[in-house]
Structure formats: structure tokens, C-alpha cells
Amino acid sequence: MGDANRKYFVLDTNILLHEPFAIYSFKEHDVIIPMTVLEELDRIKDSKRDVARDARVAIRALEDLFHDATPEQISQGIPLPSSQEATGTISILADYILQETVKAFADKEGDNRILNGVLYLQEQHKRDVVLITKDINMRLRAKGAGVRFVEDYRTDQLIDDVQYLTKGFQCCQGDFWSQVPEVNSKTLAGKTYHQFERSVIDPTYLNQYIIDEESDFAGRVVDVNDHKVTLKDLSRERMSHRGAWDIRPKNIYQGMALDALLDPEIDLVILTGAAGSGKTLLAMAAALEQTIERNMFDKIIVTRNTPDIGESIGFLPGSEEEKMMPWLAAVTDTLEALHKNDHCTEGSLKYICDKANIQFKSINFMRGRSIQNAFVLLDECQNLTASQIKTIITRCGEGTKLVCSGNLAQIDSPYLTPVTSGLTYMVERFKNFEGSVNVHLNGVVRSRLAEFAEENL
Known part of the structure; x- marks a missing residue:
């Protein structure tokens, strides 16, 4: 391919936080890292945010590339390793020395320097200069400032829609x-x-x-x-009459989900669907049934991702489990619903939590663990990246069943979309694995109010 078809790709900070090895994803094209991006990675790597680890991984990857290079080579660009199937170059742009053409509020100085760097490269080179960022507003500002080519990072997308x-x-x-x-x-x-x-x-x-x-x-x-x-x-009738912890399916979709949840040969169950479709209720019912009644598991571990959990969990009182309770209210609500007809609901919940050894864990502390003979419920996993999903799944040892549930319409992460969510990635990657089942739950069974809201709001 001639130089005329090669492009310059300028990476925003959020690309390296989303995928630390994104520098290898541009094949024969040249990658440029603005100095501002390195400064932002430096600030983030020592923070308590979830992305601090990704920042450190990205910095180490860049250090491995540049550790023997001279300043002149770094500014001109050094070849990317052929082992990564990338034939382009990577360089660092000293954007702080450039004359400003984009000016805005002081809290956007970093973004402005990146935009100024892209505009400078546009003027200096005949080849296309493309800004890659996952920040939608940054893409809008770039176009408004005169950047001709602005794109989202799509290399990690397994499906287009x-x-x-x-x-x-x-x-x-x-x-x-x-x-x-x-x-x-x-x-x-x-x-x-x-x-x-x-x-x-x-x-x-x-x-x-x-x-x-x-x-x-x-x-x-x-x-x-x-x-x-x-x-x-399987037969629809048999599935509709199958129960777990006194819960029976309300439609065929719940019947399929319960069949997978109760199948001992299935190691991973992925439940997607709208709010109120019964994902958490079915998972908890199946967990209690198999842990207490059938003695298939030693414990139930419930975890979920929470926005800014690294910063905010420390300010809540109590132990790790007590700190997690505000975010796991959906699970405790489900436990109450399963025992609402008991003579003493509170007493039943305490007995069940002790009997089933239910543990509420922060996702921050899952790395490095090896979970054996447990039923693991990962709730709200639409907010996880593919690498976070991998971290959780690789924790699961012998005799462990993992249930991942989520709703792609309720993504809270500013860097994730339905097509780049770890939940989407997991559904696509595991669809041909003999030990996993994916079921999308159609219909809202929580209440007629919830059903109307889901359809009309």
C-alpha cells in the first residue's frame, strides 16, 4: 500500500483507557500519541478509579516500544512490532509547544491541546489525519473546530448494530x-x-x-x-411447570432461562432483557434452589459493577458487604420478594443468607481470586468492559456456575455503547461454547405499570 493511502491516527486518552493495547489495532497506518494523553494517563494511573490499572498497562506498553529510541526517533515515529500484525509507526507529538487555534474553558485545556495538535498535523501533512475518541462531545467539538476526520474506536466491535x-x-x-x-x-x-x-x-x-x-x-x-x-x-409444557424456590416461569422466555439456570452441565448463563423481565429473580431463585435444596454449591456470591465504586465505597460505613448493600439493593429486594409470604420475612432472610452462605462482594476485589463450588451472580454487567468480563470469568474454578445479567438499554459508563459493552462481547464470543447459554427475556412481568413504561416511555 502506498503512502498516499496511509493515514495518521491520533488517539485520545479514553481510547487507551478503554483498550490499553489499541496502539496495535491500526495495521499499516501510523499512530500518534499527543503528549497531553501521556500527562492524563500519568494523573489517572495513581488514582483510585477503576481505570487506573488500564492506564498503567497502556503506559507500560508505550514504554516497551520507546525505551531504546532517541528523542528524534520518537517524534518521527518508530516501527510497530511485526509480531502484533501492525506495519505502521508510532510517535509522540509534543502538542504543548504548538500555537493555540482552539480556545475554550480552562477545564478543557487537555482536550484543546489535543485538538490543536490534530489541526497542526492536518496543515503539515497531505495524508488524512484522523482523531480517534470515544467521547461523543469531543467528536462534536473536533468537527466544530475544523478537524476533517473524527471517528469512534470500532476495532473491538464484534457486531455493527x-x-x-x-x-x-x-x-x-x-x-x-x-x-x-x-x-x-x-x-x-x-x-x-x-x-x-x-x-x-x-x-x-x-x-x-x-x-x-x-x-x-x-x-x-x-x-x-x-x-x-x-x-x-424439552416441551413447552414441561418448561412452564418447572419451578425453582417456588418460582415458576410466567412465559416461554423465562422457561428457557430457568432450564439453563437449573442445568448442571451449563457453566455460564447470560440473561439479557428489559427492566422487569425477571433476570435477577430467576437467577436468585435458581441459586437458592441448587445451593440449599440440592447442595450443588457451597455458597452464593453476588457482585456487580458500580460507577466510581473505587472512590465512593470507602466512604460508606461498615464491612465490605455492608458497603456493597446500597448497590445490591436489587438483589436484596429480590430476596424479600421470594420470601414475602413467610411468617417473618426478616427472620427468613437472615436464615437463608446464613444457610446459603450468600456473600456480597465488590468487583474490585475479584481479581486474583479462585472461586470454587459457588453460584456466582454478576448483575448489571452491561456496564463492564470486555477485559473486566474476562477478569470475572477467569476467576471461576471447578464446580462454579456463573450467571451474568444485564440490560443494554441501561448503560451508565460514558465510554461504553451497546455494541462495545462487555455484555455484548460476551454474548458473541460464547455463543458457540458448549458450556454456555444465552437467553434474551422478552416481555416485562414486574407489573402492568412497568410494562407500560417500558413500551411507551
Whole structure:
């Protein structure tokens, strides 16, 4: 590729906080890091914010590249290592020496210096200069200031639009079996399996549920190859009457979710859906059922991501669990709902928490742990990045079941969108893993008020 087609990519600070190794993602193009970005990384690396670790990782990655380079080489650009499949260069721009053309409020000095640097590069080079930032307002300000090319960081996006995200089930029109020309059925250990041509339900993947509109049929894909697919026969009626901790599914979507939650062969269950669709309630009911009634797990660990938890958790009184309670109110509300008909709800909750060994943990302290024989509920994980999701999943040892729940319409992180959320990343990466199930819960069952609000507000 000629130099005319090569571009300069200027990275904003939030790109390196979102993906510390983003410098290797631009292939044959040249990457430029403004000095202002290094200053901001330096401030963040010693802070108590969640992103401090990512800042340190990014700084170490840059140090590995520049440690033997001279100042002239650093300003001109040094080749990126070919082992990272990147053939461009990386350089540091001393943007603090440039004459200001963009001026604004004092609290935006860093952003202004980055914009001034991009405008300077635009004037100095004939090649396209592209500012990469995840800050939407920064993109608007850049365009208003005269930056010709401004983009979001999309390398980590597995899908272009969240509407293409798999829902974990396939609903066939009409009667399912009328669409299957030939089927081979067999029964093993009291369970019925059907094998037929893959083209009938293609595209499909492991552990996808298959339902239809007319009959009682429901199944789950347990084996798939280039030509054939094998379904495990489940039956809608059986799923609708299956219970956990006195909770029964209110619709077929909850039935599929409960089937996955109670299946001992499934290690990871991903539940997505609107507020009030029953994600947390089903997960807690299944956790209590399998921990207390079936003795399958030694404990239940509940954790979730919270905005600015690193700064704010320390100012709350009490132990780690007591500090976590304000953010885990959704879980304690669910426990109360499960025992609202008991003679003494408060006494029941205390007994259940002790009996099931329910532990409320901060996600900050999950790194480095090895969790054995536990039912782990990760709530509100739409606010996690892909690397944070990986940190949690790699903690899970033998005999541990992980349930991740979230609603992509309720993302609080300023750097995440539905297509870059760790929840989306996890759904796509695990859809062909034999030990995981993903179910999108349609419908709001919390109340008619919540249902109307979800549909009309």
C-alpha cells in the first residue's frame, strides 16, 4: 500500500483507557500519541478509579516500544512490532509547544491541546489525519473546530448494530415439524434427541433454543456440524411447570432461562432483557434452589459493577458487604420478594443468607481470586468492559456456575455503547461454547405499570 493511502491516527486518552493495547489495532497506518494523553494517563494511573490499572498497562506498553529510541526517533515515529500484525509507526507529538487555534474553558485545556495538535498535523501533512475518541462531545467539538476526520474506536466491535445480537432462541413460524423433511429420533437416559438437516434452522449455534408459534414443541441445540444438527426435546409444557424456590416461569422466555439456570452441565448463563423481565429473580431463585435444596454449591456470591465504586465505597460505613448493600439493593429486594409470604420475612432472610452462605462482594476485589463450588451472580454487567468480563470469568474454578445479567438499554459508563459493552462481547464470543447459554427475556412481568413504561416511555 502506498503512502498516499496511509493515514495518521491520533488517539485520545479514553481510547487507551478503554483498550490499553489499541496502539496495535491500526495495521499499516501510523499512530500518534499527543503528549497531553501521556500527562492524563500519568494523573489517572495513581488514582483510585477503576481505570487506573488500564492506564498503567497502556503506559507500560508505550514504554516497551520507546525505551531504546532517541528523542528524534520518537517524534518521527518508530516501527510497530511485526509480531502484533501492525506495519505502521508510532510517535509522540509534543502538542504543548504548538500555537493555540482552539480556545475554550480552562477545564478543557487537555482536550484543546489535543485538538490543536490534530489541526497542526492536518496543515503539515497531505495524508488524512484522523482523531480517534470515544467521547461523543469531543467528536462534536473536533468537527466544530475544523478537524476533517473524527471517528469512534470500532476495532473491538464484534457486531455493527445491537439489533443483530443473538437472542439465544429461534422462533419458527407455524408448526416446526412440518418444516423438517426427515428426522432421526432417539432416547438416551430418559431424554429424547432429534437429528435432522442443519439447513432447516440455519443459522444456528450450540445451546440455541428452538420454539415455534403453533405447537408445544421446544428444543435446544446440543450438537451441530456442517450438515446435521441435534436437538434435545424439552416441551413447552414441561418448561412452564418447572419451578425453582417456588418460582415458576410466567412465559416461554423465562422457561428457557430457568432450564439453563437449573442445568448442571451449563457453566455460564447470560440473561439479557428489559427492566422487569425477571433476570435477577430467576437467577436468585435458581441459586437458592441448587445451593440449599440440592447442595450443588457451597455458597452464593453476588457482585456487580458500580460507577466510581473505587472512590465512593470507602466512604460508606461498615464491612465490605455492608458497603456493597446500597448497590445490591436489587438483589436484596429480590430476596424479600421470594420470601414475602413467610411468617417473618426478616427472620427468613437472615436464615437463608446464613444457610446459603450468600456473600456480597465488590468487583474490585475479584481479581486474583479462585472461586470454587459457588453460584456466582454478576448483575448489571452491561456496564463492564470486555477485559473486566474476562477478569470475572477467569476467576471461576471447578464446580462454579456463573450467571451474568444485564440490560443494554441501561448503560451508565460514558465510554461504553451497546455494541462495545462487555455484555455484548460476551454474548458473541460464547455463543458457540458448549458450556454456555444465552437467553434474551422478552416481555416485562414486574407489573402492568412497568410494562407500560417500558413500551411507551
